Amino acid sequence: MIEITEEPMVFETVLDAPPEKVWRALTIPEYLERWLLPLGEGAVTFLGEEEGLAERIDWTLVAEEPNRRLTYRWRESGRGAAEGDSLLTFELDPLAGEQTLFRLTHSVPVRAANDNGQVPMMMAA
Amino acid sequence: MNEAEIFRVLADPTRRAVFERLAQGEMTGTALREGFAISQPALSQHIAALRGAGLIRERREGRYVNYSVDPEGLLPLHEWLARHRAFWPSRVERLRNLIKEMDQ
Numbered sequence: 174m175i176e177i178t179e180e181p182m183v184f185e186t187v188l189d190a191p192p193e194k195v196w197r198a199l200t201i202p203e204y205l206e207r208w209l210l211p212l213g214e215g216a217v218t219f220l221g222e223e224e225g226l227a228e229r230i231d232w233t234l235v236a237e238e239p240n241r242r243l244t245y246r247w248r249e250s251g252r253g254a255a256e257g258d259s260l261l262t263f264e265l266d267p268l269a270g271e272q273t274l275f276r277l278t279h280s281v282p283v284r285a286a287n288d289n290g291q292v293p294m295m296m297a298a
Numbered sequence: 299m300n301e302a303e304i305f306r307v308l309a310d311p312t313r314r315a316v317f318e319r320l321a322q323g324e325m326t327g328t329a330l331r332e333g334f335a336i337s338q339p340a341l342s343q344h345i346a347a348l349r350g351a352g353l354i355r356e357r358r359e360g361r362y363v364n365y366s367v368d369p370e371g372l373l374p375l376h377e378w379l380a381r382h383r384a385f386w387p388s389r390v391e392r393l394r395n396l397i398k399e400m401d402q
Contacts, residue, residue: 182379184386190397198396208392225381255301255378277390279382281305281375 182279192240192265192273199243199263227254232261241265247279301374307351312336313344317367320354324366 188195198204206212210219210230219230228251235244244262249255259280266274308314312334319330331341345365348354353371357364 182383184390186390188394188397194397194400198393208396209389224385226385255305277386
């Protein structure tokens with residue numbers, strides 16, 4: 174049986190810090206560079222090639238609800254790039270004992286041939 | 299064929315529906331068109347785009363052409379997913395370690 178589509182990638186874990194602290198690690202470039210990918214030009218471009226991803230990844234804030242939810246657009250270019258944009262969403266839920274339930278969702282990139290590239294679509298399962 | 303082309307071709311909802319229909323099994327263009335409110339030329343364009351992306355193939359049988367899904371057509375898409383599936387868990391672990399080192 175052939176499956177066209179897959180669920181978006183979802184990763185969930187409990188982190189030993191309150192959401193406010195996790196939020197800073199997800200929004201401050203100096204921290205992002207330490208856990209995510211090397212920063213390229215500007216503070217919104219990452220270099221992914223060393224990690225087997227696209228040469229260049231531009232990410233742009235799409236939506237934020239401070240300390241709760243954060244969505245970036247993930248746009249690959251250069252070697253190894255998928256043409257479409259995808260969305261990277263972080264969700265933070267406070268837990269007892271200064272902990273956070275952390276959920277990362279990465280959608281599959283799809284760009285309609287004739288749209289303006291601003292609205293990534295998810296390929297539903 | 300790379301994943302960029304596959305993503306672009308499957309972004310069209312009608313084309314994706316045509317592809318999903320073919321995933322059920324080989325069929326002629328006439329059978330494929332049943333149930334779709336699109337013209338023959340429109341269907342032909344979708345078929346051409348899907349073929350161009352390596353997602354489907356055709357087999358001639360007399361005056362009929364049978365279409366079917368190319369089982370290898372989606373490999374680049376699956377490879378893209380596999381690369382990212384491998385990437386994220388290691389990053390989440392790095393985030394976990396960074397948080398331990400951060401000041402309040």
